[in-house]
Each structure stands twice: as C-alpha cells, then as structure tokens.
Amino acid sequence: xxxxxxxxxxxxxxxxxxxxxxxxxxxxxxxxxxxxxxxxxxxxxxxxxxxxxxxxxxxxxxxxxxxxxxxxxxxxxxxxxxxxxxxxxxxxxxxxxxxxxxxxxxxxxxxxxxxxxxxxxxxxxxxxxxxxxxxxxxxxxxxxxxxxxxxxxxxxxxxxxxxxxxxxxxxxxxxxxxxxxxxxxxxxxxxxxxxxxxxxxxxxxxxxxxxxxxxxxxxxxxxxxxxxxxxxxxxxxxxxxxxxxxxxxxxxxxxxxxxxxxxxxxxxxxxxxxxxxx
Amino acid sequence: xxxxxxxxxxxxxxxxxxxxxxxxxxxxxxxxxxxxxxxxxxxxxxxxxxxxxxxxxxxxxxxxxxxxxxxxxxxxxxxxxxxxxxxxxxxxxxxxxxxxxxxxxxxxxxxxxxxxxxxxxxxxxxxxxxxxxxxxxxxxxxxxxxxxxxxxxxxxxxxxxxxxxxxxxxxxxxxxxxxxxxxxxxxxxxxxxxxxxxxxxxxxxxxxxxxxxxxxxxxxxxxxxxxxxxxxxxxx
Numbered sequence: 001x002x003x004x005x006x007x008x009x010x011x012x013x014x015x016x017x018x019x020x021x022x023x024x025x026x027x028x029x030x031x032x033x034x035x036x037x038x039x040x041x042x043x044x045x046x047x048x049x050x051x052x053x054x055x056x057x058x059x060x061x062x063x064x065x066x067x068x069x070x071x072x073x074x075x076x077x078x079x080x081x082x083x084x085x086x087x088x089x090x091x092x093x094x095x096x097x098x099x100x101x102x103x104x105x106x107x108x109x110x111x112x113x114x115x116x117x118x119x120x121x122x123x124x125x126x127x128x129x130x131x132x133x134x135x136x137x138x139x140x141x142x143x144x145x146x147x148x149x150x151x152x153x154x155x156x157x158x159x160x161x162x163x164x165x166x167x168x169x170x171x172x173x174x175x176x177x178x179x180x181x182x183x184x185x186x187x188x189x190x191x192x193x194x195x196x197x198x199x200x201x202x203x204x205x206x207x208x209x210x211x212x213x214x215x216x217x218x219x220x221x222x223x224x225x226x227x228x229x230x231x232x233x234x235x236x237x238x239x240x241x242x243x244x245x246x247x248x249x250x251x252x253x254x255x256x257x258x259x260x261x262x263x264x265x266x267x268x269x270x271x272x273x274x275x276x277x278x
Numbered sequence: 279x280x281x282x283x284x285x286x287x288x289x290x291x292x293x294x295x296x297x298x299x300x301x302x303x304x305x306x307x308x309x310x311x312x313x314x315x316x317x318x319x320x321x322x323x324x325x326x327x328x329x330x331x332x333x334x335x336x337x338x339x340x341x342x343x344x345x346x347x348x349x350x351x352x353x354x355x356x357x358x359x360x361x362x363x364x365x366x367x368x369x370x371x372x373x374x375x376x377x378x379x380x381x382x383x384x385x386x387x388x389x390x391x392x393x394x395x396x397x398x399x400x401x402x403x404x405x406x407x408x409x410x411x412x413x414x415x416x417x418x419x420x421x422x423x424x425x426x427x428x429x430x431x432x433x434x435x436x437x438x439x440x441x442x443x444x445x446x447x448x449x450x451x452x453x454x455x456x457x458x459x460x461x462x463x464x465x466x467x468x469x470x471x472x473x474x475x476x477x478x479x480x481x482x483x484x485x486x487x488x489x490x491x492x493x494x495x496x497x498x499x500x501x502x503x504x505x506x507x508x509x510x511x512x513x514x
Contacts, residue, residue, distance in 0.1 A: 094362030101356035105348045277330035
C-alpha cells in the first residue's frame with residue numbers, strides 16, 4: 001500500500017508540475033490576480049451614500065461574498081479547462097504508456113491524475129481567496145477566517161468538475177466534455193437563481209396565480225437531483241455572510257456533490273480500466 | 279524457466295481478428311524476435327503483454343505472473359514504436375521522472391541515470407530539451423529509460439524504426455551488450471538482417487496467425503537468409 005500511495009503521489013506531482021509550467025496557466029493566474037486588484041478599492045472603507053457613512057463591515061461582507069462567488073465559479077471553469085486535455089496530452093507525449101508499462105495500476109494512474117488536478121485547482125482558488133482575505137483584513141481590520149474555510153469547502157465543487165471532465169473526456173472530444181460540465185454548472189446557477197426568485201414574495205404570488213402544481217413538483221425533483229454546484233457556494237458563503245446555517249438545506253449540496261463525485265469517479269475508474277492504451 | 283508465455287491468445291477488434299489463437303513461450307535469457315509484415319499483430323501482442331489492451335480470449339503471463347496484474351511489469355523495460363517524450367523535458371529530467379515512477383530511491387536513480395546517459399551516448403546533451411533531439415537520440419533515450427531499474431525483460435517494439443544506418447548500428451551494439459548481460463529481450467522488428475545478426479530465436483506471424491517459431495539457425499538452413507524464409511512463409 002505505501003508503494004501504491006507513493007506512485008499516486010508521484011503521478012499527482014508530475015500532473016501538477018506539467019500544468020503549472022504551461023503558459024496558459026500562468027496567464028490565467030495573472031489575469032485572476034489582476035481582477036482581484038480591481039476590487040481593491042472596495043477594501044479602503046469609508047463608504048458613503050447620500051452623505052451618510054455606511055457600516056464598513058456590512059459593505060465588506062457583501063463585496064466579499066460577490067468576489068467569493070466569482071472566484072469560486074471562475075476556478076471551477078478553469079479546473080474544467082485544466083482537466084479536459086490531461087489524458088490526451090499524456091497519450092500524445094507518450095507518458096501514459098511510459099507510466100502504465102511500469103508496475104503501476106490503472107486506478108493508481110487515474111487517482112494520481114485526479115489528485116494532481118484537485119490539488120492544483122484547490123490551491124489556485126485558495127490563493128485567490130487568500131489575496132482577497134489579506135487585502136480586506138489589512139485595509140479594514142476586519143478579519144474573517146471563515147472566508148478561508150468557505151474557500152476550502154468549495155473544493156467539493158472542484159472535485160466534481162475534475163472527475164466529470166476526466167470521465168467525459170474519455171467518452172467524447174475534449175472540448176465537448178468541457179462544454180458539458182460547464183453547462184451543468186450554468187444550469188445549477190440558473191436553477192438556484194430561479195429558485196431564489198420563486199421563494200421571494202413576488203415569486204410566491206406568481207406561483208399562486210398559476211395553477212401548475214404537478215409540473216412544478218417534477219421541476220422540483222430535477223432541481224434537487226441536479227448537481228448542486230451553486231448550492232455548495234451558497235452554503236459555503238453563508239459561513240461569513242449573515243445568512244447563517246440553514247440546517248439540512250446547507251448540508252444537502254455537499255451530500256449531493258459528494259454522491260455525484262463518487263458515482264462519476266467509479267465510472268471513470270471503470271471506463272479507464274477498459275481503455276486501450278496507445 | 280519461462281519469461282513470457284502466450285496461451286491460445288486471440289484479440290478481435292469488432293469483426294477483425296488481429297491475433298488468432300497464438301501460443302508460444304520465451305525462455306529467460308533468450309533473445310527473441312517477433313517478425314511479421316505490417317498489421318500482422320506484433321504490436322497487439324506486445325500491448326497485451328503490457329495489459330494495454332485485453333485479449334478477447336486466452337492468457338498471457340510474464341515470469342509466471344498473469345499480464346493483467348501490475349506485478350507482472352515489475353522487471354520490464356519497454357520501448358514503444360515511435361517513442362514519444364514530453365518535449366518540455368530534458369533527457370535527464372525524463373530519465374529522473376521514469377526512475378521516480380519505478381520507485382527507485384534518489385541516489386540510486388542519479389547513479390543509474392548517469393550510467394545510462396553514458397551508455398546511450400547522449401552525454402553533454404542530457405540537460406537540453408528533448409524537442410532539440412534527433413529521432414535517433416529520442417529512440418536511444420527511450421531505450422535508456424527502459425533500462426532503468428535493471429529490468430530482467432526488455433520489450434522493444436520496432437526499436438530501429440525511422441533510424442538511419444548509424445542509429446541502427448548504435449541500437450544493435452547496445453542490444454548486443456545487453457544480451458551479454460543475460461537480459462531477456464523480446465524484439466518486434468521489420469529489419470530481418472538485424473534480427474538475423476543478433477537474435478537466438480524468432481517467430482513469424484502473418485494476419486494474426488503464428489506461421490513458425492524456431493531457432494534462427496534452424497530457420498535459415500540451406501543457405502537461405504531470414505528474408506528468404508520470411509517472404510516464402512508470408513507469401514504462402
């Protein structure tokens with residue numbers, strides 16, 4: 001078992017190194033860091049509306065939440081980009097046959113790839129969130145360690161994205177695999193947006209007027225079964241915003257994504273076991 | 279002692295039979311060549327030995343371990359046909375990476391890599407990126423990587439493909455020196471004259487079927503060359 005672990009870690013290490021050395025990765029990281037610098041003015045404090053000074057902390061929480069969601073969703077997008085060509089690149093560069101001609105099993109190879117991509121994506125997101133955290137903590141003297149914990153909670157989403165893209169890239173062209181997972185993410189965010197509107201007083205009133213309960217219950221089933229990528233971000237951000245913990249509603253997205261990741265992971269290992277190595 | 283054993287192996291891709299009920303074995307320390315025209319099924323056999331693809335029926339084993347188990351690849355060195363190396367790595371980095379994948383400890387890996395760099399003749403160029411290497415250098419580097427960890431069996435799929443005459447001679451000399459060290463070598467090749475010079479035994483396959491397996495000396499009796507025997511058998 002230690003030998004298996006060591007092989008997985010070695011493959012993960014090289015997966016990470018091969019990604020980081022790519023120009024596209026560096027460009028994306030710099031662009032994300034520049035975006036964060038654009039919001040640095042929000043961390044200066046002294047916000048005023050109509051001559052009245054606003055509560056710094058309240059404003060900061062709103063801005064932090066917005067930046068948190070943009071960062072987390074952006075990293076999901078980038079994780080999908082990082083993952084989509086991993087198998088193909090290894091195949092084209094001869095590394096897949098090089099690795100698998102050694103006493104390394106296919107599950108170790110796949111596990112190493114998942115681990116490498118996950119560590120890279122989580123580190124990417126955590127560094128970006130840490131930049132925001134430090135910027136706001138230094139300028140406004142408002143320290144919210146929950147922000148960083150929330151960032152780590154979003155790694156569930158990254159696990160789902162990495163596993164899903166790797167699996168889909170074995171079944172379809174890489175770009176289609178990327179678009180499929182991006183589509184799943186977009187639907188999740190849009191559905192949560194619609195659900196939030198439907199819970200508002202205006203939404204409730206509209207639903208009472210339209211008499212379509214049976215249709216709605218079907219949509220509700222689909223809504224709850226759909227990968228809750230947006231739900232995880234909402235639940236994670238509730239740690240530092242003032243929404244508070246909502247019991248099962250806060251935990252459910254994590255269970256949902258974990259189950260999806262396990263199912264997709266099992267399918268990925270099974271599919272790769274039957275893949276011909278070129 | 280048997281190093282490689284194929285037992286009634288068949289491989290089908292849909293309705294196409296790439297390997298048709300082939301059985302043979304290779305002894306430890308033997309220098310064995312698998313010969314056949316393009317599409318005969320040679321590479322498919324190597325891939326099945328490495329568990330890169332599964333046989334439709336039959337079984338393969340290396341050192342008495344079924345090839346479906348990773349343990350069968352414990353002491354194997356493999357050089358693929360048209361060997362590829364990540365272009366951003368230097369020769370040294372590639373060898374180090376392969377050594378780490380074999381779980382060779384750091385100091386041993388450095389020693390082995392130094393020895394191999396000399397052996398394959400890329401000394402002085404080992405720290406330049408492999409995208410500046412010639413085809414011959416890439417092939418020799420692949421051979422060097424296959425030698426890491428002191429394997430007992432070398433699986434070489436067309437090791438001289440695309441090489442110029444000097445490159446072919448260099449690979450042949452390297453293989454001869456390995457043969458003298460008692461290593462088992464399984465060679466897939468088109469170059470019959472090379473095989474005739476260095477191999478002990480050979481098998482000829484055509485359209486997935488085994489035509490003959492024998493000692494090279496027995497195959498080329500009556501003053502024939504291996505090429506004559508090959509053409510006669512393949513053309514029926």
